[in-house]
Amino acid sequence: MKTHPDPLSDLDPRTALDRVGREFPDLPLEAVVKEDLLRQGLAFSPAALQQTQQAKPKSYFIFSFDRVPIAEMPAEEHRRIPEEIGLVGGAWGFRRTVVSVRLNPSSPYRVEARAGGSKHEDGPRLELELSGEPIAEVLLPVRPPYYDHVLSSGRPLIAVAPTIEWGYLIYLTVFRVCQYFGRDEECRFCDINENYRQQRAAGRPFESVKDPEEILEALTILAATDAEAKAYTITGGAILEGLQGQSEGEFYAHYAEAIEARFPGRWIGKMVTQALPRPALERYRAAGIRIYHPNYEIWDPERFARICPGKARAIGRDEWIRRIEIAAEIFGPSRVIPNFVAGVEMATPDGFPTVDEALESTGAGLEYFMAQGITPRFTTWCPEPLSDLGSHQGPAPLDYHAGLLRLWRETHRRHHLPAPPGYGPPGVGRAVFSVSAFMDVIDPDTPVAAL
Ligand code: SF4
Secondary structure, three states: OOOOOOOOOOOOHHHHHHHHHHHOOOOOHHHHHHHHHHHHOEEEOHHHHHHHOOOOEOOOOOOOOOOOOHHHOOOOHHHOOEOEEEEEEOOOOEEEEEEEOOEOOOOOEEEEEEOOOOOOOOOOEEEEEEOOEEEEEEEOOOOOHHHHOEOOOOOEHHHOOOEEOOOOEEEEEEEOOOOOOOOOOOOOOOOHHHHHHHHHHOOOOOOOEOOHHHHHHHHHHHHHHOOOOOEEEEEEOOOOOOEOOEOHHHHHHHHHHHHHHHOOOOOEEEEEEOOOOHHHHHHHHHHOEEEEEEOOEOOOHHHHHHHOHHHHHHOOHHHHHHHHHHHHHHHOHHHEOOEEEEOHHHOOOOOOOOHHHHHHHHHHHHHHHHOOOOOOEEEEOOOOOOOOHHHOOOOOOHHHHHHHHHHHHHHHHHOOOOEOOOOOOOOOOOOOOOOOOOHHHOOOOOOEOOO
8 A cells, every 4th residue: 555655665664763753853753753653553462452441442533543444453443442642751761742543453553561560550561662662651541530421312421522632622523424425525535424334333322413412411521520621622524405404604503602601611612614604603703612623634726626526616725715814804813723634635646746745735835824824733644444545545654744744843933823722732742632743843832822
């Protein structure tokens, strides 16, 4: 499984990592390893799984974010792996680094259980190994007491209001499918619809549309028992034909209004939807949403059209960008944080053929937005096998991901921007954002933008 030629493909994974670490001495090594783990995924030994199944479990909060489907998890890993791991100490003296777990039994990265106990946790020591060599100790997220609550519907709280980012973010996927459907409409890196199907088939009690009352019930439990969560995200698939008689703007607004009416200002409200017209954005802001994520996914115009065909047809790239700028007027530029999927611009068959070309294009998008005070962030592309692009290829090269971290940080510094709000503290050893390392490479002294 290959993407476009990977300059490091002839090297074993440890040598490739060493080389990238030497080429990017200005990046924390923790951030480079985090990106490598996110792009390649992570394996667990049977003994490690015995231990991880006691931890806070992976909730499958929206996409699968795994490199294999559930059908290829003979050890039922999807029920036993943790949401995230923390890397600390070890041979390279890591500062605590939080990484989302993306299962890949073939990954050169593997979590192993070792006798001898841990300085940081009870029980056997877990270690992260790369090609058989230990590189860091593994911390597990503690299963919070609210995960044992069963709601009045009979559904466990975790199916309704899981928390991620080491407990910082309550993730509310209120519509678990997307009305862009099929190869000619769905974003080609996305497995939301297929993941919903495989999770239901595996017995997970997911509903396509979450009941607002059930969310309020779950949040009531969280509000009474948890002090870690500082923000919530409302999100889900695109709505084109209406849902329950509502447009996309109306549908998602109702959840924000219900939450903020019951818990005004209790958490930082964040909304991830398509780039919507001004009235919907004004309604979100009036409801109490503070941060808006109209994810543009990929900057290059031609590749946007090919990789996000539904979005290109229904809204169009130019209108998408115009609406991001309108959102900046309504929320304030630093509180508009559109996501792109880092690495997908190198995916075959349409991606850039070289790392330099991919970074040049993506850098132009960063420059365009950051010059206006809008701070895009990225998630590291996980080629999920149930998505169109992930069905036949592996990830983007590691030197692309390291180059992007450097580029993002340089552009952010050049424009003297604050750290994005709603992500917890910036800096290596402190960051909790788990699906890319952009927060890990921000100088820890950088002030966080006001809300
Ligand atoms: S709009 Fe695209 S990325 Fe978002 S859920 Fe639908 S297919 Fe996935």
